[in-house]
Amino acid sequence: MSLKYPMVDLQGQYLKIKPEIDSAIQAVIDETSFIKGSAVNKFADNLSQYLDVKHVIPCGNGTDALHLALMALDLKPGDEIITTPFTFIATAEVISLLGLKPVFVDVYPDTFNINPDEIEKVITEKTRAIIPVHLFGQVADMKEIMKIAGKHNLYVVEDNAQALGAEVMCSDGKKYKAGTIGTIGCTSFFPSKNLGAFGDGGALFTQDDMLALKIQQLANHGMKVRYYHDYVGINSRLDSIQAAILNVKLKYLDQYAEARQKAAQFYDTAFKNNSRLKTPFVAPFSSHVYHQYTLVLKGVNRINLMEYLSKKGIASAVYYPVPLHLQNAYKNYGYKMGDFPQTEALSDHVISLPIHTEMTDEIQQEIADKVLEFVNNN
Numbered sequence: 001m002s003l004k005y006p007m008v009d010l011q012g013q014y015l016k017i018k019p020e021i022d023s024a025i026q027a028v029i030d031e032t033s034f035i036k037g038s039a040v041n042k043f044a045d046n047l048s049q050y051l052d053v054k055h056v057i058p059c060g061n062g063t064d065a066l067h068l069a070l071m072a073l074d075l076k077p078g079d080e081i082i083t084t085p086f087t088f089i090a091t092a093e094v095i096s097l098l099g100l101k102p103v104f105v106d107v108y109p110d111t112f113n114i115n116p117d118e119i120e121k122v123i124t125e126k127t128r129a130i131i132p133v134h135l136f137g138q139v140a141d142m143k144e145i146m147k148i149a150g151k152h153n154l155y156v157v158e159d160n161a162q163a164l165g166a167e168v169m170c171s172d173g174k175k176y177k178a179g180t181i182g183t184i185g186c187t188s189f190f191p192s193k194n195l196g197a198f199g200d201g202g203a204l205f206t207q208d209d210m211l212a213l214k215i216q217q218l219a220n221h222g223m224k225v226r227y228y229h230d231y232v233g234i235n236s237r238l239d240s241i242q243a244a245i246l247n248v249k250l251k252y253l254d255q256y257a258e259a260r261q262k263a264a265q266f267y268d269t270a271f272k273n274n275s276r277l278k279t280p281f282v283a284p285f286s287s288h289v290y291h292q293y294t295l296v297l298k299g300v301n302r303i304n305l306m307e308y309l310s311k312k313g314i315a316s317a318v319y320y321p322v323p324l325h326l327q328n329a330y331k332n333y334g335y336k337m338g339d340f341p342q343t344e345a346l347s348d349h350v351i352s353l354p355i356h357t358e359m360t361d362e363i364q365q366e367i368a369d370k371v372l373e374f375v376n377n378n
């Protein structure tokens with residue numbers, strides 16, 4: 001993409017810490033410990049300290065993290081897993097791949113996150129787990145979700161690919177980092193995520209010693225002792241080079257979140273008096289780390305707006321244009337249009353604007369001006 005204002009600016013972010021990153025990469029090469037090098041354990045330790053969680057298990061990517069989480073829980077084919085249809089496919093894909101049944105429920109129109117009231121309605125004796133997704137950088141209503149999970153004895157797997165570093169208030173009145181509240185938390189280090197590697201990467205978090213051990217084994221062909229396999233596992237590792245890069249970037253994660261929050265505030269102010277642009281709502285119990293800055297359009301032609309912005313050199317994107325229950329891949333589960341009205345309306349009306357750690361007031365002013373120009377003239 002050669003737009004003047006892309007969705008993310010990974011190059012600008014890299015250049016600011018280039019010497020540190022370059023020497024971290026070089027150190028791995030000098031050690032030639034590309035797999036399971038010292039950087040991997042170091043990163044796992046640093047991340048577990050940052051999150052205040054007992055165990056961090058690095059793996060190959062965010063999808064693998066979700067896959068491993070479900071493999072580690074004692075589930076059997078046909079068991080039902082409740083999740084949101086307003087997310088990236090990976091969340092539900094792993095459910096299907098393991099022969100489990102995804103059961104979708106609608107989201108809150110304001111936070112875009114799963115609506116706990118809807119969860120209760122679809123619980124059956126086959127329900128085993130809930131997968132809330134902390135969409136766009138804001139944590140789902142974990143207090144309510146954990147209450148429901150406790151009442152019905154369900155596992156909770158947090159899909160925290162988009163909200164690493166965000167915090168949420170729980171029922172004990174304390175704040176916890178997203179991904180550390182449920183049974184297992186999962187995240188992704190895909191380059192454009194809030195903590196992005198220079199390739200693929202992911203991790204799981206848990207407070208449970210037994211689960212941590214099992215996940216570690218599952219990610220390593222089911223073995224603890226070399227060539228003795230206790231489970232049928234997979235091969236999912238974080239490369240040493242990626243771990244070394246992430247170790248450097250983790251130090252800046254809070255700073256990155258602040259830069260995103262500042263950018264979000266700028267947009268909020270620019271759009272707040274426009275009745276056709278609904279700015280992101282932040283629930284009182286969660287912080288927002290703005291993986292995406294997503295507006296809901298009211299009576300604005302989205303395709304034309306995106307085309308207009310693109311002509312002015314401004315990127316924009318739709319996350320996500322087709323809810324999971326209406327995807328071709330999910331036809332066999334029998335869902336239809338109208339099942340989840342909030343999600344469907346959002347899919348039709350959301351638009352995400354560029355937001356990243358390298359935004360300046362000048363860039364944002366130009367983007368905001370162009371958005372308003374279109375909205376006010378169409």
Ligand SMILES: *Cc1c(COP(=O)(O)O)cnc(C)c1O
Binds near residue numbers: 159161
């Ligand atoms: C990015 C993402 C994933 C998958 O992560 P990968 O590292 O790309 O496999 C899963 N869930 C959500 C919500 C994501 O945004």
